[in-house]
Amino acid sequence: MNRRDFMRGAFRGAGLIGLSGVLAGVIRRANAAGSVWQIDPWKCTACGRCATECVLEQSAAKCVHSFDMCGYCQLCTGYFEPQPNKLNTAAENQLCPTGAIKRQFIEDPYYEYTIDEPLCVGCSKCVKGCTMFGNGSLHLQIRHDRCVNCNECSIARACPADAIHRVPAAQPYLFKSREGHVG
Amino acid sequence: MIVVAAQRFPPPEFSETGHQLPGFLAPAVRALFFERLDVAVLAVALALAAWLALRQRSRRGLVWLGIFSVLYFGFWRKGCICSIGSIQNIALALSDSAYAIPVTVIAFGLLPLIVALFFGRVFCAAVCPHGALQDLVLLKPVTVPPWLEHGLRMLAYVYLGLAVIFAATGGGFIICQYDPFVPIFRLSGNTAMVVTGVVFLVAGIFIGRPYCRFLCPYGVLLGLAARVSKWRVRVTPTTCTQCRLCEQSCPFNALNPATLAGPVRTAAATKRRLTWLLALLPVLVATGVWLGGVSGTALARNNRLVNVAERIQLENTGAVTGTTDAATVFRATGTPPEELFTVARQLQHRNIRAGRWAGLWVGLVIGLKLLALTVRRQRPDYEADQTRCVACARCYRYCPEELKRLGLPVPE
Numbered sequence: 001m002n003r004r005d006f007m008r009g010a011f012r013g014a015g016l017i018g019l020s021g022v023l024a025g026v027i028r029r030a031n032a033a034g035s036v037w038q039i040d041p042w043k044c045t046a047c048g049r050c051a052t053e054c055v056l057e058q059s060a061a062k063c064v065h066s067f068d069m070c071g072y073c074q075l076c077t078g079y080f081e082p083q084p085n086k087l088n089t090a091a092e093n094q095l096c097p098t099g100a101i102k103r104q105f106i107e108d109p110y111y112e113y114t115i116d117e118p119l120c121v122g123c124s125k126c127v128k129g130c131t132m133f134g135n136g137s138l139h140l141q142i143r144h145d146r147c148v149n150c151n152e153c154s155i156a157r158a159c160p161a162d163a164i165h166r167v168p169a170a171q172p173y174l175f176k177s178r179e180g181h182v183g
Numbered sequence: 184m185i186v187v188a189a190q191r192f193p194p195p196e197f198s199e200t201g202h203q204l205p206g207f208l209a210p211a212v213r214a215l216f217f218e219r220l221d222v223a224v225l226a227v228a229l230a231l232a233a234w235l236a237l238r239q240r241s242r243r244g245l246v247w248l249g250i251f252s253v254l255y256f257g258f259w260r261k262g263c264i265c266s267i268g269s270i271q272n273i274a275l276a277l278s279d280s281a282y283a284i285p286v287t288v289i290a291f292g293l294l295p296l297i298v299a300l301f302f303g304r305v306f307c308a309a310v311c312p313h314g315a316l317q318d319l320v321l322l323k324p325v326t327v328p329p330w331l332e333h334g335l336r337m338l339a340y341v342y343l344g345l346a347v348i349f350a351a352t353g354g355g356f357i358i359c360q361y362d363p364f365v366p367i368f369r370l371s372g373n374t375a376m377v378v379t380g381v382v383f384l385v386a387g388i389f390i391g392r393p394y395c396r397f398l399c400p401y402g403v404l405l406g407l408a409a410r411v412s413k414w415r416v417r418v419t420p421t422t423c424t425q426c427r428l429c430e431q432s433c434p435f436n437a438l439n440p441a442t443l444a445g446p447v448r449t450a451a452a453t454k455r456r457l458t459w460l461l462a463l464l465p466v467l468v469a470t471g472v473w474l475g476g477v478s479g480t481a482l483a484r485n486n487r488l489v490n491v492a493e494r495i496q497l498e499n500t501g502a503v504t505g506t507t508d509a510a511t512v513f514r515a516t517g518t519p520p521e522e523l524f525t526v527a528r529q530l531q532h533r534n535i536r537a538g539r540w541a542g543l544w545v546g547l548v549i550g551l552k553l554l555a556l557t558v559r560r561q562r563p564d565y566e567a568d569q570t571r572c573v574a575c576a577r578c579y580r581y582c583p584e585e586l587k588r589l590g591l592p593v594p595e
Contacts (some may be wrong), residue, residue, distance in 0.1 A: 026273055029284055059485070144210050152356035
């Protein structure tokens with residue numbers, strides 16, 4: 001073995017020790033179960049950035065509806081424009097730019113509002129309307145059939161309320177409910 | 184924490200119709216098994232790349248493996264998580280005890296480095312989807328002049344330093360933010376990202392692997408590991424006959440000519456130059472530390488809290504009119520601004536310290552680079568530069584000895 005080979009061997013050993021050191025440093029903080037991005041709906045301010053900041057063509061964040069919180073109002077402030085002409089399903093009365101909320105009569109005076117998920121673009125206009133004047137049952141969640149789980153979520157980076165964080169993959173949703181957070 | 188929601192309108196009982204509330208649609212998360220599978224595929228691909236590049240010496244095999252990597256790690260896995268980005272997760276995990284780093288990311292970060300310590304940069308050859316993609320589009324390579332090559336390669340070191348301190352101080356993951364190829368793998372992204380991706384890809388037709396050579400921060404680490412690797416790429420399978428046929432074979436300027444072809448400088452001149460450069464080294468480091476510290480304040484602006492604090496201060500002093508969403512959210516919490524300012528100041532100091540470290544790194548790298556350019560090592564053979572060689576196997580078939588080994592006709 002010549003001198004150069006010996007030096008290389010020594011540096012290689014040092015490199016291995018260094019990498020082991022890094023491994024020892026991070027393994028204590030390792031998370032084996034995995035984690036995914038999610039919006040805390042209680043922190044969300046419905047600013048609308050979810051629709052535009054996601055790396056996907058159409059955002060991974062979409063609206064979901066907590067039916068147990070919903071008042072089934074006839075005048076839904078998440079569904080209707082602030083001053084609707086009429087309380088019917090005509091497009092000019094709707095707040096949703098893509099018509100993604102379906103309004104269905106259940107019993108007098110209650111109406112059910114369901115999200116047609118493929119149409120929803122996550123603009124959070126309905127979330128704002130519902131949270132400001134209603135029960136706050138409409139809220140945004142990151143849909144994990146769409147989310148590509150980027151190393152750093154670009155919506156999280158843009159979120160003014162710091163509402164997007166990693167959550168355990170075993171409980172990937174933070175749905176709103178009457179009692180508060182549920183997984 | 185239990186938060187009771189605002190119930191302005193009590194939910195109905197549906198006594199008439201007995202209507203049942205619809206449930207949630209909750210699409211499942213990608214199963215953990217697939218995360219583990221990614222690591223297994225990475226390990227197998229690394230082993231295969233090492234075998235193909237060093238044992239089989241097969242360019243064709245590496246091209247096929249590269250196509251597989253582009254499809255699997257690139258288009259199927261959308262280029263994320265990748266080893267390049269994992270540097271940031273590791274830096275953040277080492278600096279922030281609250282951050283839980285996924286095991287998959289640790290494996291992606293460390294496996295290629297361990298392999299590089301033994302087999303060189305075989306990861307770059309055909310496992311990294313970024314590298315493989317650029318390798319596949321390289322059709323009309325042009326030669327980058329050496330002075331430009333050396334200069335541009337410094338950018339990667341600077342980028343590495345910046346990426347580590349950005350991640351460690353919570354300023355964001357800049358490698359991911361400015362990744363040119365992820366928008367191509369995802370087939371979506373904002374305009375700036377897509378344009379950068381296309382520019383890199385088109386440039387890559389003529390300039391061999393522009394990202395790998397001049398920017399990739401992970402390539403810097405792999406290069407350092409490959410420098411002392413146990414096995415390495417050798418152009419000739421037997422002995423170099425100095426035929427110079429391989430001289431133009433490498434599109435990445437990673438082939439060192441034998442010393443007899445190099446420029447001649449006298450020993451005295453070299454010694455003088457070395458002395459000057461050694462004296463310059465501390466000056467460069469000191470300048471780097473100073474510049475890093477000065478830019479620390481600007482660096483801190485990437486932090487969300489520092490940004491909000493600055494905005495609140497501006498609004499309070501009346502320097503700006505109107506408000507931002509982030510400032511509104513902060514005011515709604517009712518926290519006194521002084522508390523936020525204290526935290527922001529701490530973050531600023533932390534960023535200044537981090538900036539100094541980055542400056543030290545850059546100064547040191549430039550100084551050592553100048554020294555390395557001066558010291559001329561005796562090289563009897565044409566051989567691949569271990570730091571720069573990405574084991575693409577293009578040069579092998581230029582060597583007549585290799586053609587003899589394969590039983591192929593040797594051109595006169």
